[in-house]
């Protein structure tokens with residue numbers, strides 16, 4: 421189970437993305453980025469953060485530590501921003517906290533070099549979880565102490581918004597053309613060879629066990645939180661087996677900060693990136 425802390429002070433909102441997370445202090449003297457249960461997509465976003473965050477870290481990718489975070493909305497009473505007030509009021513009880521990385525910088529592909537092996541692992545992982553939110557427009561990567569850190573996995577495993585067509589979800593290809601690491605010649609074939617065998621039923625069962633029951637309870641079509649967990653395990657297990665052969669690295673649609681050159685336009689067909 422994830423460790424649990426209680427929020428003691430709301431410091432400031434983070435406005436880069438859309439969900440209005442906040443920097444919050446907690447009773448363990450830690451500082452966290454708090455993701456609110458009352459925000460936009462609600463608990464599904466937090467479920468995705470837990471599953472993908474825990475899974476990514478278990479695969480050796482850098483993801484800040486996660487905690488369960490209790491909130492009493494009263495800590496936001498002096499907050500002048502009405503939007504923040506409403507969010508806090510709608511989020512009493514259990515929320516998600518992510519270790520705050522002080523002094524981290526947003527990833528800039530022109531300023532930070534990523535090796536083909538690491539780029540491949542991140543792209544493969546994003547393909548596995550169906551992450552559409554790691555584009556050059558919105559990298560959701562931080563650079564901290566000279567290393568790349570992965571954040572913001574709320575917009576992933578999108579099939580859990582309907583739970584229909586799970587077989588299609590398990591085999592759905594991933595277009596990485598807009599991925600922020602596409603220009604770094606990601607070695608997806610090597611990543612698949614290393615990471616896919618590590619995605620086992622056991623690992624996925626452990627990772628999904630970290631999702632609080634309260635965020636899975638009452639899910640339409642399932643009779644228990646564990647039944648929902650098994651559905652996550654099933655799709656991710658099936659995706660892990662085949663996704664390496666279903667990743668496209670094509671031409672970027674718009675004007676990115678560093679448009680991929682012709683020689684980088686490859687179709688990864690499961691043998692090797694040409």
Ligand SMILES: Nc1ncnc2c1ncn2[C@@H]1O[C@H](COP(=O)(O)OP(=O)(O)O)[C@@H](O)[C@H]1O
Nearest residue numbers: 434436437438439440453484519520521571572
């Ligand atoms: N763990 C963290 N440490 C430091 N800054 C963070 C951390 N998590 C998020 N941020 C900052 O907050 C912004 C918004 O967080 P994010 O998780 O991307 O939420 P969203 O995009 O849904 O608003 C990020 O772009 C980043 O600048």
Ligand SMILES: [Mg+2]
Nearest residue numbers: 437438560572
């Ligand atoms: Mg974001």
